[in-house]
Every structure is written in C-alpha cells, then in structure tokens.
Amino acid sequence: MIILSLRQGIGAPPVPVVQVNERVQRGQVVAEAVPDALSVPLHAPVTGKVCEVNEQTIRIEPEGQAESYLPLHTDKPAWQVVKDAGLLGRGGAGFPAYVKLQTQLEPGGYVLCNAAECEPVLRHNLAQMMEETDKLFSGMQIAMQATGAEKGIIGIKFKHKDVIKHLTAYIKEQNLPHIRVLPLRNRYPVGEERALIRDTVNQLLPAGALPVQANCIVFNVETLTGIHEAWVEKKPAIDKWITIAGRLNKLAPGETEVRIVPVGTRIADLVEDYGGIHEPHGEILLGGPHTGLRAGPDAAVQKMTGGMIVTGPFPQVEGPLGIIQCACGPSEERMKEIAASMGAEEITGYEVCKNATPQKVGYKCEDPGHCPGQAEKVLGIRKAGAKAVLIGHCTDCTNTVMGSAPMLGIEVWHCSDCVMDTMGLARTRTIQDENE
Numbered sequence: 001m002i003i004l005s006l007r008q009g010i011g012a013p014p015v016p017v018v019q020v021n022e023r024v025q026r027g028q029v030v031a032e033a034v035p036d037a038l039s040v041p042l043h044a045p046v047t048g049k050v051c052e053v054n055e056q057t058i059r060i061e062p063e064g065q066a067e068s069y070l071p072l073h074t075d076k077p078a079w080q081v082v083k084d085a086g087l088l089g090r091g092g093a094g095f096p097a098y099v100k101l102q103t104q105l106e107p108g109g110y111v112l113c114n115a116a117e118c119e120p121v122l123r124h125n126l127a128q129m130m131e132e133t134d135k136l137f138s139g140m141q142i143a144m145q146a147t148g149a150e151k152g153i154i155g156i157k158f159k160h161k162d163v164i165k166h167l168t169a170y171i172k173e174q175n176l177p178h179i180r181v182l183p184l185r186n187r188y189p190v191g192e193e194r195a196l197i198r199d200t201v202n203q204l205l206p207a208g209a210l211p212v213q214a215n216c217i218v219f220n221v222e223t224l225t226g227i228h229e230a231w232v233e234k235k236p237a238i239d240k241w242i243t244i245a246g247r248l249n250k251l252a253p254g255e256t257e258v259r260i261v262p263v264g265t266r267i268a269d270l271v272e273d274y275g276g277i278h279e280p281h282g283e284i285l286l287g288g289p290h291t292g293l294r295a296g297p298d299a300a301v302q303k304m305t306g307g308m309i310v311t312g313p314f315p316q317v318e319g320p321l322g323i324i325q326c327a328c329g330p331s332e333e334r335m336k337e338i339a340a341s342m343g344a345e346e347i348t349g350y351e352v353c354k355n356a357t358p359q360k361v362g363y364k365c366e367d368p369g370h371c372p373g374q375a376e377k378v379l380g381i382r383k384a385g386a387k388a389v390l391i392g393h394c395t396d397c398t399n400t401v402m403g404s405a406p407m408l409g410i411e412v413w414h415c416s417d418c419v420m421d422t423m424g425l426a427r428t429r430t431i432q433d434e435n436e
C-alpha cells in the first residue's frame with residue numbers, strides 16, 4: 001500500500017483529481033497544485049488502483065513494480081517543469097524548488113549545493129554524489145542557468161575526503177571551472193542554509209533572511225538531481241533516496257543501507273523488508289537525530305524524508321531534568337517527547353539558547369553553530385532545581401555546556417544520544433578532534 005500525504009512540505013496542499021477504484025499509472029498526477037498559490041502537484045509513485053481519497057491522503061494499491069513513468073512535458077521554462085514535477089526541497093522543510101528557480105540573481109551570484117549531510121548516521125546524499133554525479137552537476141548547471149548564477153559551490157564536510165576527491169576529479173574531467181568543491185568543518189549545523197552561506201561566500205545573513213540577500217540560491221544534493229530528472233528525464237518527484245539504520249533484523253549493529261523507494265512507501269512495509277524490528281527498541285525515527293520525528297502508526301516516506309532509524313531503548317535519567325532548546329535542533333514538543341521517553345516525569349527548568357531568535361514558527365539561530373556561551377542557561381536550569389539537562393545544541397554549544405554543567409553537578413544528555421548509542425557512535429559532547 002502506498003500512502004500519499006497531501007500535506008508535504010511548505011505550501012498549499014494539492015487537490016485530489018482521482019477517484020476510488022480508478023487505475024493510475026506511475027507518474028500520473030493524482031492531486032493538482034492549487035492555482036495562484038505556493039503549491040505543487042502530487043503524482044502516483046506506482047501503477048495501481050486508488051483505494052482511498054480523503055482530505056489528508058490518497059492510498060494506492062500497487063500492481064507490480066514498474067520502473068517507467070508517465071513523462072512530464074518539457075516545452076516550458078525550467079522552473080515550470082520543476083513545478084509540474086512536484087519537486088520540493090529534499091533536505092529539510094520541503095520548500096517548493098520551483099520558487100527558487102524563478103529567482104534572478106545579480107551578476108556574480110552563486111548556486112550553493114548543500115552537501116553537508118549534517119545529521120549523523122544519514123549518508124544517502126554521500127551515496128548519491130558518488131553514484132549520480134552526472135545528475136548532480138547537470139542539476140547544478142540547470143539551476144545556474146535558470147537563476148543567472150555565475151558560479152556554483154558544493155559545500156561538503158572535509159571528513160568526506162573520498163567524495164571530495166571524486167567530485168573534484170569530475171570537475172576537472174568535465175572542465176567545469178565555474179563550479180568548485182568547498183570543504184566545510186565537521187560540525188553540526190554547517191548545512192544550515194545561512195551557515196552554509198557564511199562558510200562559503202563569507203556573508204552572515206540575519207536570522208530569517210533569505211539566501212537571495214547574499215546573491216545566492218541554496219539547494220541540497222537530491223533537489224539538484226531532482227531538477228535534472230524533471231528537466232532532462234521528464235521524471236516527476238516520485239522516488240526518494242533514504243538511509244535505513246538501527247535495530248532491524250536484517251541489518252548488522254551499526255550498519256546503514258541506502259535505498260531508493262517510491263514516495264508514499266509505508267514505514268511498516270520498510271520495517272518488514274528488513275525482517276522486522278530487533279527488539280527491544282525505543283522509537284522509529286524519520287530523519288536524523290537532531291531534526292527527525294517519531295513515526296506514527298500510518299507513517300509513510302514523504303518527498304523530504306531522509307532516513308528511517310529504529311533506535312534502541314532510550315537511556316533513562318534519574319532526578320529532575322531541565323531542557324535547553326536549540327534553534328537548529330528539536331522543537332519544544334520533540335524535546336519533551338524525548339525527555340518523557342527518558343523517564344522524566346516533569347521538566348524542571350526550560351531554557352532556549354540565547355542565539356535562538358523567535359520566528360513565526362519556531363526559532364532561527366543568529367549565527368548557526370557558533371556558541372554565544374551557555375553558562376547562564378545552565379545556571380538557569382540549576383536554579384530551577386534540575387540535576388540533569390537535556391540539550392538539543394549544535395556541536396559548538398554542546399562543547400560549551402560540557403565546560404560548565406558537569407562542574408555544577410548537572411548531568412548532560414543530548415537529543416541524539418539514543419541514536420548514537422544505537423549505532424555504536426560516540427555521543428556528542430566535548431569536541432575531541434575537528435577531523436572526526
């Protein structure tokens with residue numbers, strides 16, 4: 001069963017145009033974009049029969065596993081084809097990609113490729129850069145042409161030396177002097193849009209500002225390959241690269257696998273593909289340990305889903321627990337969900353990093369990944385009576401918390417601990433080595 005959510009990413013949900021019992025082909029539009037609104041259509045990721053249409057979802061019973069699809073019409077401008085493809089930004093909130101392609105940059109502008117793959121454990125962007133290098137550079141050049149960008153930069157963490165070498169060799173072979181690879185520090189969140197702009201073109205935009213204010217447009221790796229697929233292969237956004245990890249019977253401890261699955265694939269079906277959950281487990285996380293969300297019973301892969309991680313049981317905390325929230329980490333709701341899973345009966349003190357500035361929804365960081373000092377927040381938690389603190393901080397701020405909290409008798413927990421424990425990775429704490 002394929003479960004297509006009508007509410008994917010940012011914008012008005014598309015309007016269903018299919019009926020129950022109707023047979024649909026892979027690539028066929030099943031919900032149309034709302035006219036004159038920020039909205040993209042939704043396509044059938046499989047050939048099959050529509051079994052349910054309601055205000056939230058369209059369910060399709062697949063028939064076989066066809067690879068082919070109904071092609072898009074490409075006799076339109078690139079942005080329009082990308083809109084018709086239903087392409088959303090595949091690295092985060094799911095902003096419609098066509099809007100960025102409509103931007104006209106000033107002379108000297110940049111298309112930036114966010115290849116930081118900032119979340120620990122996830123590696124499908126790295127895999128795709130190695131396996132679909134042609135598509136990545138093709139998408140980059142289509143985006144540069146559409147926006148008038150003169151230069152392209154691929155920002156990738158310097159620890160991924162093999163991928164950097166591969167991309168650099170490709171640029172040389174293909175003679176693409178207007179595109180370059182720029183190594184980034186191995187810290188979370190260097191892939192945050194304004195962090196990437198700061199670390200590539202040396203401009204720190206204010207919280208809430210758009211990349212165009214720095215004469216830049218930012219796409220993630222898979223969005224650029226999606227632009228190529230829409231424009232060159234006439235393919236709608238119907239498949240998704242994801243990382244699978246965690247306590248699944250067919251995965252060894254610490255192993256990860258990269259898969260390409262149809263959008264709408266049920267998480268329960270993916271779990272079954274891997275022989276079920278290796279119990280005991282804590283949760284099924286969709287996305288990475290900083291910004292991922294717990295999967296509900298009817299969860300399915302969406303156009304922006306980056307991974308499925310089945311975690312082990314949550315570590316348990318003793319004594320009163322306070323929380324310090326980060327702008328680039330879990331929301332308040334998610335932090336409290338993690339705290340409850342760690343056995344905290346109530347929250348004793350709640351603080352937000354002083355770099356986090358409130359937005360219409362959530363927070364944005366003033367200077368992502370550069371710690372403004374955390375001692376005041378840790379003292380606030382201690383004053384409220386907490387003996388332990390759960391943080392959602394970036395690498396730099398976690399390092400700072402570690403410089404004060406243990407000395408004040410406060411035990412430190414990080415929102416990513418459960419995932420890191422599950423994967424046998426070192427917990428995020430004090431920075432030991434910039435290269436790791």
Ligand code: SF4
Pocket residue numbers: 189325326327328329353354355356364365366367368369370371372392393394395397
């Ligand atoms: S400085 Fe604060 S708000 Fe910004 S990334 Fe670090 S923890 Fe988050």
